[in-house]
Amino acid sequence: MGEAKTLAFALGERGIHVNTLSLGGTLSPWYRDAIGRRAQDAGVTFEERIAVETDNIPLKKYGTPSEVAVVVESLLSPLTDHMTGLNILHDGGFTRAY
Secondary structure: OHHHHHHHHHHHHHOOOOOEEEEOOEOOHHHHHHHHHHHHHHOOOHHHHHHHHOOOOOOOOOEOHHHHHHHHHHHOOHHHOOOOOOEEEEOOOOOOOO
């Protein structure tokens, strides 16, 4: 993120925006498979395993690839015309820093 801030300052006068996206747990196909294996090893259902793993996330869920795509699409839209050096946390509220 420090590098992104530095680049935002260096490239801003050229009209180049530098923003970052930090992902929390995202249910990609391979991550879904890994959770399935952990559930099987623990002798619980997939849903029970997800509930345990997301208990410390305020929204009580992992993100989906389609949700991530919407954020990326937003970063490429006019929404960010006056934003640079920004880090978007897509983690369901897990990160508690300001």
